[in-house]
Each structure stands twice: as structure tokens, then as C-alpha cells.
Amino acid sequence: MSVDGDPLVARFRATWAELAGIGRDPATGGYLRYAWSPAELACRRWFVAQATGRGLAVRADGNGNLWGDWVPPGVDPTAPAVVTGSHFDSVPYGGGYDGPLGIVSALLAVDILREQGVVPARPVTVAAFVEEEGSRFGLACLGSRLLTGAVSPERALALADADGVTLAEAMRTAGADPAAVGPDPARLTRIGAFVELHVEQGRALVDLAAPVGVASMIWPHGRWRLEFTGVGDHAGTTRMADRRNPMLTCAHTVLAADAQARRLGGHATVGRVEVRPNATNAIPARVRAWLDARAADGSTLAALVDAVAADAATRAAADGTTVTVVGESDSPAVAFASTLTGRIRTAIEAAGPGPVPVLPTAAGHDAGVLAGHVPTAMIFVRNPTGVSHAPAEHATDDDCAAGVRALAAALAELAAR
Ligand code: HGY
Numbered sequence: 001m002s003v004d005g006d007p008l009v010a011r012f013r014a015t016w017a018e019l020a021g022i023g024r025d026p027a028t029g030g031y032l033r034y035a036w037s038p039a040e041l042a043c044r045r046w047f048v049a050q051a052t053g054r055g056l057a058v059r060a061d062g063n064g065n066l067w068g069d070w071v072p073p074g075v076d077p078t079a080p081a082v083v084t085g086s087h088f089d090s091v092p093y094g095g096g097y098d099g100p101l102g103i104v105s106a107l108l109a110v111d112i113l114r115e116q117g118v119v120p121a122r123p124v125t126v127a128a129f130v131e132e133e134g135s136r137f138g139l140a141c142l143g144s145r146l147l148t149g150a151v152s153p154e155r156a157l158a159l160a161d162a163d164g165v166t167l168a169e170a171m172r173t174a175g176a177d178p179a180a181v182g183p184d185p186a187r188l189t190r191i192g193a194f195v196e197l198h199v200e201q202g203r204a205l206v207d208l209a210a211p212v213g214v215a216s217m218i219w220p221h222g223r224w225r226l227e228f229t230g231v232g233d234h235a236g237t238t239r240m241a242d243r244r245n246p247m248l249t250c251a252h253t254v255l256a257a258d259a260q261a262r263r264l265g266g267h268a269t270v271g272r273v274e275v276r277p278n279a280t281n282a283i284p285a286r287v288r289a290w291l292d293a294r295a296a297d298g299s300t301l302a303a304l305v306d307a308v309a310a311d312a313a314t315r316a317a318a319d320g321t322t323v324t325v326v327g328e329s330d331s332p333a334v335a336f337a338s339t340l341t342g343r344i345r346t347a348i349e350a351a352g353p354g355p356v357p358v359l360p361t362a363a364g365h366d367a368g369v370l371a372g373h374v375p376t377a378m379i380f381v382r383n384p385t386g387v388s389h390a391p392a393e394h395a396t397d398d399d400c401a402a403g404v405r406a407l408a409a410a411l412a413e414l415a416a417r
């Protein structure tokens with residue numbers, strides 16, 4: 001039930017509507033905002049206009065991450081800033097809230113601080129990270145990993161999308177200089193704390209009847225490329241006994257991943273497959289599949305991936321095919337600093353939304369990368385469907401306004417001294 005007359009709800013709704021059409025597929029309602037693509041560049045232009053319009057000093061770092069610094073008169077611009085933000089890019093046909101909600105909420109939270117007459121003792125910065133989903137170039141949190149040195153510029157620039165376009169070429173096409181990518185210690189040392197607001201990717205807040213929550217930890221997770229090779233041949237004339245079909249090995253491996261995850265209490269998904277030659281009347285020569293595996297702790301995750309790899313190898317021997325397992329993206333467990341999380345939870349509860357639950361998540365975020373370098377926390381906003389990475393992902397305007405208020409309270413607390 002909407003809180004009629006709440007001006008923040010109306011303001012959120014109006015701001016949200018400015019982004020809603022960018023990169024949205026009308027047939028599904030899903031979003032196609034890939035890093036350095038025209039849709040994501042349009043989102044970035046929107047961000048620059050919004051931040052500049054608020055008097056924030058906006059700049060892109062060498063990796064393409066955007067930073068809008070609010071440095072009120074008298075504040076030392078080199079003092080460690082309170083940074084908040086998220087990402088614009090989406091998974092293919094993803095929901096609209098995953099990422100952009102954190103950026104829109106950050107801009108509106110700065111508005112609230114100003115309207116409340118809050119004068120921060122340190123800069124407050126709104127950030128937009130590039131390629132968080134890894135949907136185009138395969139490596140999650142690419143912008144924050146480059147910023148922190150977690151991935152080398154050489155490896156990053158050579159990453160290619162499904163059309164073979166490298167990150168370097170995509171940056172050049174977008175007018176950015178790939179030679180500028182790499183760690184940015186000067187920017188990193190200027191981050192005193194980072195808070196990312198994000199739509200919840202689950203139903204915990206629904207079940208707890210709470211509009212906002214804070215994060216305790218991020219499960220360890222990763223992505224592995226499974227390469228199955230066999231003998232391409234005619235679908236009609238090749239006897240069943242003579243086949244060496246990598247699709248069979250892949251199919252059994254997909255089933256094994258599901259079974260092993262259920263057995264070990266982890267999560268395993270194969271949602272992306274590439275087949276060569278991908279013809280109806282040809283036995284494939286090669287099948288590539290990507291395993292997304294996650295678990296509550298590192299040893300369970302390792303056991304899960306090992307078990308899947310073992311099942312794949314056993315099946316490959318029976319099929320006369322081969323399989324290789326290549327790690328593409330690794331995100332260790334993240335435990336958010338309880339002191340920082342405790343401070344912002346207290347500040348949020350003082351602002352009135354009721355008890356603020358503390359939740360673990362199995363979803364990765366730029367906050368997970370930054371947590372290894374600066375004090376970091378996350379705020380979650382209730383998602384009535386619990387669905388994410390799909391068009392059904394949702395948050396009500398009222399809960400989004402509650403998220404903005406929660407973020408403003410957290411920023412005020414962290415920027416007060
Ligand atoms: O994949 C993830 O966990 C995040 O949504 N990028």
C-alpha cells in the first residue's frame with residue numbers, strides 16, 4: 001500500500017522513470033545493459049548529468065568506473081570519502097533493480113542529506129562501477145577488480161565478448177583509452193568507507209516483513225568454463241554405437257552439478273552453453289558450458305566443484321569424449337566488518353523503518369571486492385518476488401524510498417566525523 005503523499009516516493013518514482021526505458025527489451029521487460037554498450041553508455045551519461053546537476057565533481061577513472069564527489073566548502077577533498085554506489089550493467093534480460101537501485105538511491109540520499117542541512121566532515125562520493133555482472137566479458141566485478149588490482153590490465157584487456165570483441169576494442173569504440181586501465185591506489189586510499197545499497201536477491205526481507213536489511217557476508221562463489229570435445233558427425237548416418245558426442249557428457253554434467261549441489265547444500269547452475277557447430281543435423285564437435293557454483297563456505301564450494309569435475313571426467317571416459325574445467329572467476333567468502341555494519345544498522349533503525357535484519361547473501365557485488373581493501377557494508381531493499389537476474393525482479397516505490405532514507409541515515413552517520 002503506497003504511502004500517499006510521501007514526497008520521497010514521488011521523487012524516487014520520477015527519477016526511476018528516467019532510467020526505466022534505457023536498454024529495456026519491450027517483449028520481456030528484461031534489460032540488456034552490457035558494459036560499454038550503447039545502453040550502458042546511455043545510463044552513464046544519465047549519471048553524469050544527474051551528478052553534475054547536483055554539483056558533484058564527476059570523473060571516470062581509467063577503468064571506466066564513474067565517481068561523483070560531493071565536497072562541501074571547507075571539507076578537505078583529500079580526506080577519506082564515504083562512498084556509495086553500485087553498477088548499471090545487467091545480465092541478459094535481467095531485472096531493472098540489480099545495480100541501478102544502488103546508484104539512484106545514492107543520488108537521492110545525497111539530496112536528503114543536503115535538505116536536512118547535513119554538512120559532512122568528509123567528502124561523500126557516488127560511484128558507478130563498470131561490468132559488475134561480467135555478462136559481456138565473463139569476469140564479474142571487472143571495474144572494481146581492476147581498481148583494486150585483483151585482475152591484471154593485460155588479462156582484462158584481452159577478455160572478449162561472444163562476438164570476439166575485446167574489452168580494449170569495446171573501450172576504444174566507447175571513446176575510452178584502454179591503456180588507462182589498471183589499479184588506482186590513489187582513488188582507493190581516498191575511500192574511507194563504502195556502502196552499497198542493493199535490491200535483495202531473495203525473499204528473506206519479505207518473510208521478515210522488513211523493508212530494509214544489512215548484509216553480514218557474501219558466500220564464496222565462482223565461474224568455471226567446462227569444455228567438452230568429441231567427434232562432430234552426421235546426425236542421421238552415424239550409428240549410435242559409433243558416436244563420441246560431447247553433448248551427452250555435457251548433459252550428464254549439468255545433472256551431476258544439480259545433484260552434487262543438493263547433496264552438499266551448495267548452489268550450482270549451468271545457464272550458458274555454446275555448441276559447435278550448433279546445427280540441428282550435426283553431432284557437436286565441441287560444447288562449452290559455464291558452471292556457476294556457490295556455497296556457504298570455501299571447503300564446501302571446493303568439494304562441490306571437485307565432485308562435478310569428477311563426474312564429468314567419468315562420463316567423458318564412457319562417452320569417448322574429453323572434458324576440461326577452467327576457472328574463470330573466483331570470489332572468496334566476504335565477511336562484512338561487524339563494527340561498520342553495526343554502526344549503520346543502528347543509524348538506520350534510529351531513522352525509523354523498524355528492526356533491520358542482518359542477512360547473508362549468495363550474490364556477488366562490487367562491495368565484496370572492495371571489502372578486502374576498505375571498510376564496507378551493504379544495505380538490502382525488500383524484493384517482493386525474491387526473483388533476480390530476471391524481469392520479475394522488483395521493489396516497491398515505498399520500499400525504495402525506505403532504502404533511500406536508510407542509506408541517507410547511514411551516510412550521515414559515517415560522514416559525521
Ligand atoms: O552473480 C552475482 O552474484 C551478482 O548478481 N553479480
Ligand code: MN
Binds near residue numbers: 091098133389
Ligand atoms: Mn547481479
Ligand code: MN
Binds near residue numbers: 087098099364365
Ligand atoms: Mn548487482
